Amino acid sequence: MELTLKQYQKIRLVIVIVLAFFISQSIVFRNFFIPVILLITSSLLLMYFRKKVKGVIADERDYAMGGKSAFLAMQIYSWIAVVFMFLFYAMSDLNPYYYPVAMTLAFSTCILMLLYSVIFRYYNKINFADKKLIYSVFILALFLAIVLAFSLRLFSGEDSWICQNGQWVEHGHPSLPAPTANCD
């Protein structure tokens, strides 16, 4: 079975609409497992259909434009995220809910920059090196270690609220007020 570019674009549109519908419903029902499964499934499906397309989907001009657009998008996002991060951080004394927003913006910008540097370095040097596999594994391990360190810091629960005997108890120095959800 071969697909034309137009058929592929139609299939892609349908998948995006279905995905958007299920993700929005999952958020409403607070089920975050379904969107992850759906995202993986739809990515695999799109990869499968992409291989079935007869003809060229993207050529060197698309890749050149994509590279420039991605670079510009990253710069714009980083600037906006950093400015708003400082704003939210400065206002976190007024409202403690601003603090996690500021941290999310800060960490997402750091990870984006880090990812960009790793990929840039890969294409710049390692892709042509003799020991390509060793370099790639080392850089991937380093990147995963840094992401893991960030994640552990974020989700460590060192400064959070713990549910004990039907009451929210401070653990460390949480920046947010006690959760409003019932503690059973």
Next chain:
Amino acid sequence: MKNKIKELRAKMNITQEELAEKAGVRRETIVFLEQDKYNPSLKLANDVAKALKTTIDKLFIF
């Protein structure tokens, strides 16, 4: 960079779509090339030249 793609394509009596297929690119890229709005890589320049049965130095005006 100026080129003679449109002229040679007309002489060979082939469409942009056909040339794109032979060169392994999208039709829009041929449109951009013919309008001198895109400078191709050496590989693409060679592929287009081959598709038009000519050479890079005769196709592109440096």
